[in-house]
Amino acid sequence: VSFGHLIPSRIMDAFPDGMLNMHPSLLPQYVGSAPIPYCLLNGDTVTGVSIIQVSNQLDAGNILQQQTTCVRDDDTFHTLSAKLADIGGALLCDTLMNLRKYRENSIAQHGTGTVAQLEKIYAQYPSKPNTAHCPFALVKTRKIDKNLSWIDWRLPPRQIYNRHRAVNGLLRNSRCILGSADELKLLLVLIDEMSIVDVADAFEEKDAIGTIVYSKDCNALLVKCGGGGDDKEDNAQLAITKLRIAPSLSSQHLATFDKFVHEFGHFVPHCNAMQYKEYVKYMKNHF
Numbered sequence: 322v323s324f325g326h327l328i329p330s331r332i333m334d335a336f337p338d339g340m341l342n343m344h345p346s347l348l349p350q351y352v353g354s355a356p357i358p359y360c361l362l363n364g365d366t367v368t369g370v371s372i373i374q375v376s377n378q379l380d381a382g383n384i385l386q387q388q389t390t391c392v393r394d395d396d397t398f399h400t401l402s403a404k405l406a407d408i409g410g411a412l413l414c415d416t417l418m419n420l421r422k423y424r425e426n427s428i429a430q431h432g433t434g435t436v437a438q439l440e441k442i443y444a445q446y447p448s449k450p451n452t453a454h455c456p457f458a459l460v461k462t463r464k465i466d467k468n469l470s471w472i473d474w475r476l477p478p479r480q481i482y483n484r485h486r487a488v489n490g491l492l493r494n495s496r497c498i499l500g501s502a503d504e505l506k507l508l509l510v511l512i513d514e515m516s517i518v519d520v521a522d523a524f525e526e527k528d529a530i531g532t533i534v535y536s537k538d539c540n541a542l543l544v545k546c547g548g549g550g551d552d553k554e555d556n557a558q559l560a561i562t563k564l565r566i567a568p569s570l571s572s573q574h575l576a577t578f579d580k581f582v583h584e585f586g587h588f589v590p591h592c593n594a595m596q597y598k599e600y601v602k603y604m605k606n607h608f
Contacts, residue, residue: 353462399490509567
């Protein structure tokens, strides 16, 4: 199930009835090693499970069965993986119980009818942000880079949120750098929980990207993100509801959110693992 390597022909030939694989996406939409993260990164609102015949190419065998399911706005890699595992287990058992029937009615992944049907399914469930204006495309997924867990506040709120959903449970949680109010040091922050909220006029035009404000109504920290483009959502703000600060990474010593805004300055718009290591090295050598 979700085996990430090609199986040699000599092994496949040892099984007269062939081999089956359960793939956690609606093939051939997300072929490769990371279908669940890519689904979340793209803001898909529908996904599913495919039972396929194992072939000598990666995720290329005929489809015996598929089942769709909705992707909730608060689904993460962790929750969506568990949901698809439950669906896939039941689907695989049913396939094995009726193997001859499903094998006789299996369909090629790249047949005209298969792709057209898949395109219809995705058209019924627009992604968030709405990408209906983009042509439907099949994607070959790749291993998720660990730097994806570093937040780039220059991106639009929804894109940052979708990145957080994709790494939550896969990599270490989303992280960023927090500048202290006196600008004398930078702190590593792990963000456990965030969401998208609809708040008008949360920031002034002069506020820099990474600026933090406290929303009493949301009981959350709102962060000014980048934006623009066709996918911009009016009044959409990124809200942080749970975070931890290094070095202890304990949430117990944090001030309340309203005091937090006064004690700390802003989030650094962008940083990656290498840049943070260089900063830590600099601090050790100079202080």
